[in-house]
Amino acid sequence: MSEKFREGIPAWTREHAESLRRDDSNVAPVIYPPDERLDDDLHIWDTWFLRNRDGSVAEIDGYRVVFSLTSSSDLLPGKRHDVATIRYFYSRDGEEWTTGGVVFDGGALGQRQWAGSAMYDPDGDGGDVYLYYTAAGEDGAEELTYTQRIAVATGGTVRTDDAGFSIEGSWDHRIILTPDGDWYEREDQSRGMIYTFRDPWFFEDPASGETYLLFEANTPVPEGAGECDDPVWEEFNGSVGIAHSPTGDPTDFELRPPLLDAVCVNQELERPHLVVRDGTYHLFVSSHVHTFAPGLTGYDALYGFVADDLAGDYEPLNGHGMVLTNPKGAPFQAYSWLVYDHGDDLLVSSFFNYFDYDRPSLDDVGLLPPEEQQRRFGGTLAPTVRVALDGDETDVLGTLGHGHLPLPRETLPTPWWERDGDATR
Numbered sequence: 439m440s441e442k443f444r445e446g447i448p449a450w451t452r453e454h455a456e457s458l459r460r461d462d463s464n465v466a467p468v469i470y471p472p473d474e475r476l477d478d479d480l481h482i483w484d485t486w487f488l489r490n491r492d493g494s495v496a497e498i499d500g501y502r503v504v505f506s507l508t509s510s511s512d513l514l515p516g517k518r519h520d521v522a523t524i525r526y527f528y529s530r531d532g533e534e535w536t537t538g539g540v541v542f543d544g545g546a547l548g549q550r551q552w553a554g555s556a557m558y559d560p561d562g563d564g565g566d567v568y569l570y571y572t573a574a575g576e577d578g579a580e581e582l583t584y585t586q587r588i589a590v591a592t593g594g595t596v597r598t599d600d601a602g603f604s605i606e607g608s609w610d611h612r613i614i615l616t617p618d619g620d621w622y623e624r625e626d627q628s629r630g631m632i633y634t635f636r637d638p639w640f641f642e643d644p645a646s647g648e649t650y651l652l653f654e655a656n657t658p659v660p661e662g663a664g665e666c667d668d669p670v671w672e673e674f675n676g677s678v679g680i681a682h683s684p685t686g687d688p689t690d691f692e693l694r695p696p697l698l699d700a701v702c703v704n705q706e707l708e709r710p711h712l713v714v715r716d717g718t719y720h721l722f723v724s725s726h727v728h729t730f731a732p733g734l735t736g737y738d739a740l741y742g743f744v745a746d747d748l749a750g751d752y753e754p755l756n757g758h759g760m761v762l763t764n765p766k767g768a769p770f771q772a773y774s775w776l777v778y779d780h781g782d783d784l785l786v787s788s789f790f791n792y793f794d795y796d797r798p799s800l801d802d803v804g805l806l807p808p809e810e811q812q813r814r815f816g817g818t819l820a821p822t823v824r825v826a827l828d829g830d831e832t833d834v835l836g837t838l839g840h841g842h843l844p845l846p847r848e849t850l851p852t853p854w855w856e857r858d859g860d861a862t863r
């Protein structure tokens with residue numbers, strides 16, 4: 439690998455991250471448990487919409503659809519990642535969701551499936567739905583392993599009638615991307631925490647019409663590379679990866695250099711995705727307090743970056759990157775944020791994570807008695823947060839209900855500060 443392996447890659451730097459602070463513009467209101475969870479039998483976490491090829495939310499005969507990582511709610515929440523299964527849910531109004539069921543009929547790759555994205559293309563060769571996911575763990579291994587590969591499943595067909603919506607089909611699964619070891623770290627190169635190569639996000643660039651897949655990755659930093667002032671920081675090497683489809687075939691991608699990296703800063707830039715507005719590219723990721731390098735104070739939060747084109751010179755929003763975080767007294771109440779455009783504002787969905795837990799890390803949550811672990815885990819969708827975007831600055835405006843996901847054509851409920859005639863909030 440050349441010494442210039444990071445040349446030209448936009449960086450989220452320590453200098454940016456040193457000014458991370460909670461303030462009125464980025465803290466979400468405290469979340470309380472909803473009257474009803476999405477599904478009492480399930481823990482539900484990372485969630486994504488079924489979208490059209492151009493990124494708009496698909497609406498099929500009046501139904502919108504989300505996919506989520508799920509497990510049985512009998513399981514201790516900390517164990518859920520080991521058995522994650524993708525299920526789908528559908529809704530006519532974006533408020534009441536019906537559980538559709540498990541998506542795959544048994545042939546999914548990996549020991550379990552982690553996050554991804556879903557594209558609806560009834561005119562494509564792959565059935566109606568292209569479901570991108572992370573094949574986590576080695577197929578056939580007896581022990582749980584942490585290998586991550588990017589997979590696509592094709593062949594699912596959708597059906598609707600008055601009774602509801604369903605996805606059926608005999609899916610065809612294939613691995614479409616693995617890390618190359620130069621731009622993207624392989625498992626055997628990892629020097630610190632477990633490497634990442636996951637969370638594929640389908641994206642068609644409106645400027646060129648070209649087809650891409652974004653994903654979470656790490657930049658390989660060889661020992662002695664001298665990338666950071668302190669060699670320990672070199673283990674914190676998160677990146678936003680991208681692959682391009684030369685033909686537009688949504689199952690055939692080639693790796694390209696990362697869009698952004700956070701070497702010396704943060705190890706996990708999770709679930710990267712883009713919102714393009716008026717030709718400006720807003721790149722969002724989720725990250726954790728514990729994945730920041732020593733000497734930096736970060737938060738479990740949604741972070742964002744802005745550039746003039748897809749492979750542009752991404753700069754952090756708000757100077758430091760933080761867009762939305764949890765309150766000080768409930769620092770882990772939500773995670774895995776996804777942003778979509780809604781008229782003047784952005785809407786941000788996430789899942790309701792650990793509440794009633796105001797410790798600085800989640801390290802000891804597993805030491806609580808099992809019933810306390812269960813009680814404090816939300817395991818359903820969090821209230822959707824409405825965020826204003828003005829140039830490179832953002833401002834949290836308020837929240838909608840748990841799991842309320844309106845389409846752009848649907849008007850949002852009037853915020854309380856306008857309802858009671860009070861202009862201040």
Ligand code: FRU
Nearest residue numbers: 484519552553636637708774
């Ligand atoms: C974020 C995440 C994703 C991954 C999933 C596994 O919540 O870490 O990156 O796909 O959880 O459960």
